[in-house]
Amino acid sequence: MTCVPKSKFHHPQLPVNELGLTYRDYEGSMSTLCAGCGHDSVGAAVVQACFELSLPAHRVAKLSGIGCSSKAPTYFLGKSHGFNSVHGRMPSVATGANLANRELIYLGMSGDGDSASIGLGQFAHVVRRKLNMTYIVANNGAYGLTKGQPSATADRGSLMKGGKEVTDEGIDLVSLALSMGATYVARSFSGDKEELVPLIKGALSHKGFAFIDVMSPCVTFNNHQGSTKSYDYLRDHMESLISADFIPHKSEITVQSEPGEAQDIFMHDGSVMRLRAADESYDPCSRSSAFAAIEAHREKGEVLTGLLYLESGASHLHENLNTVDKALNGLGYKELCPGDEVLKELNESFR
């Protein structure tokens, strides 16, 4: 926590994006998280991704639940809409907001407590409904706000700060999201922005439910020897299987990728995710391939990262419900209240 505001001065040669903004224009207020918290790096990666995508900040809605991770949206995108909701209930609020106004970009920021414990049910259902949103979990395996008890994602066999072993099975949110039908599933590490930033850009550009599980160490309660969520452990055990480059639709794709070397997947807006798998047999468009790889690495105690699964062109909630293709606040009185005749017709149709 820092007592004075960050200076508004910035580097004189900072690049600007298509909107004429620097990345500093996408920042939020000063972080009150612990010094060294991985969540601040996740926030910085979101800032960088939104800057690079030239997103107008006022067209983004940030939603969160309760926890250190759910505090984090305050510290990025200060000019966006924000809703800090009830513990574990961010998916419901996001669903409501999204149904009312489908024109905003929805960014949910949650944690392992918020999504894997109290909010596990909500999480499962928002995934299977395929809400068009980006859902980031800053995952540190500990309840930081309540002084570091192991969370539901803490790996069985890992040690707590006091030396006690975690005995319960850890929930793997990536596997859960895959099995529930997420169409964009990735895992990354807060300490590796080179990997994380393109993943966030891809997720924000993806039409459908995009899930990113970000290993984000708790420097205060879960960064010790024996933890499987510490900076050192993650650096030593991370294996980046599928690296992803985000290529915006406006730029010319100059290098055609060689088959087997990289795979270009077109997104709905014409941008491209260029994926490179470290293992040629891996198919990032196959769920079974993803499940197998995740399990194989888990058995070895490794943390598999990268864009693990992508299904482009899948339908999402609005399409499944056949909703009106405008934001509700953009509809006029006539459209919202079409009159007696229409009501009569509707009633007739049920007889």
Next chain:
Amino acid sequence: MFPTDTKDPDHFHKVVDCQWACPAHTPVPEYIRLIAAGRYDDAYMVNWESNVFPGVLGRVCDRPCETACRRGRVEEQPVAICRLKRVAADNKGTLDERFPKVPDEKNGKKVALIGAGPASLTVARDLLLEGYEVSLFERGQQLGGMMRSDIPSFRLPQNVLDEEIETILNLGVDLHSGVNVTSLKEFLKRDYDAVFVGTGAPRGRNLDLPGREEATNIYMGIDWLSQVAFDHVESIGKRVVVLGGGNTAMDCCRTARRMGGENVTVVVRSGYDEMKASDWEKEEAEAEGIPILDYRVPKEFVHENGKLTGVRFEKVRKELDENGRRKLVPTGEPDEIIECDDVLLAVGQENSFPWIERDIGIEFNEWDMPAVDEETFSSSKAGLFFGGDAAFGPKNIITAVAHGHQAAISIDLFCRGEAIESRPARGVTLASQRMGMHDWSYNSEVHHDQRFKVPMVEQSKALSSIKIEVELGFDPLLGHDEALRCLNCDVQTVFEEKLCIECDSCVDVCPMDCISFVQNGDEGELRGRLQAPSNNLNQPLLVSEDLKTGRVMVKDENVCLHCGFCAERCPTGAWDMQQSIISIPQASCRSRS
């Protein structure tokens, strides 16, 4: 790159741009903090130790520090360092008890100083404090050299100068004023262990044009200024042309404006932007209704019936020749005659040593000046030293003071029988400023105020007399606010690689993108891979040893705000804010610390 050696005093010294740029290496941020705290006596003493004339320099310094100030790279205007120095001088109390005392026991060595300008007075102070007996010879009755004769009192009141010279005289100078040394050969026969020449560059450069000979109303600018200073001249014609574009020209035109000149015009050969005068001096002259006309080459002093009536100019423009050199070519327009009653020539100054015989073992260089060593300030004759404008031609007061310090070191070494080439070394000490988790002993908050303007006397009043100081100076409140603009560049970001866990917090929080964690490489190539463009090669990189991941931490010092956020957000204390105190040796063993 190799890991940075932060024990090398120059590394962190370079980060303190103002101190590095100051010829006397005054610890600027240190005294600015004292001014912000209202500790004017302490701020004055910090200055006095380094630059001897804080009250004078707080008004008329050339301010190389402000050109260098990091604030000018972060926003538009540097900190008003010079004017803050004046705040300390204006508001200090009686400091008699604070000035160091001369040792009771003298060391038995006698030193003579010729000329009583800033260089000699600095040598006098430094050596008196070491126990030397110092004799000072000045041809005039009043001391101060060009500080008194060339700088008009509306910029530098006499009493400010008197007071600071008095402080030095009080240390026990053996003063010989009104004594003109006319032969160095004879002078060297006297019983001195060392002699220092600080006689300045006393001769104005002439402009040999048609009509120069018969004219009676054409004056050398510096001579005319000193006649004004010593009350030998009381007025000047209503229409005055000043030739020249340096600070002397600016002093001439503004003085003429106060001596009866109603239409005063400055004319320069080349472009306005190429003028040697400081920007602020040009602005102040123009604010007093003095036009500055450029690209006009003087051709002739025009006379009618033996009386000066004007100056004829050829109009020129700037062109670059094939070698990229600038030349002035006539535009072909008809010549312009500017009518005037008097002309002041301020086209340069020269050194003049008619009193130094050429056969006494002193080597002269190709410009017929005594050859002087740039580090030791020694002439080719052992025991004879030069400094100030007398050494390398016209510069400025703060340079003369710096020369004085170095010459005093040489004289001290020489008198002790040691080699004058083995200079005492600079040093650096670092002291943590951490007071608590988020608490620093300096004001780490970056203030966004623009540079404050110095209040001025109402112009009609200012122009009514040569004795009225134009600037009122900052009052304590304005001084406080301006002082807070200082970025505290001497509070350094010090990195301890063993503690770093590479969490990226410092990278994320740094408002200026100074910090990068990257693979090592050669400097040129490495600068291209940093978090933000890194193209100010005058500013060093701070490079760590290899970290756990095999990368290094590289910090570009260029636009660091010294806000301390890296250290506040660091979970392990790998970053710390530490004040660098650079010790700059002086002859007096009280070398600053």
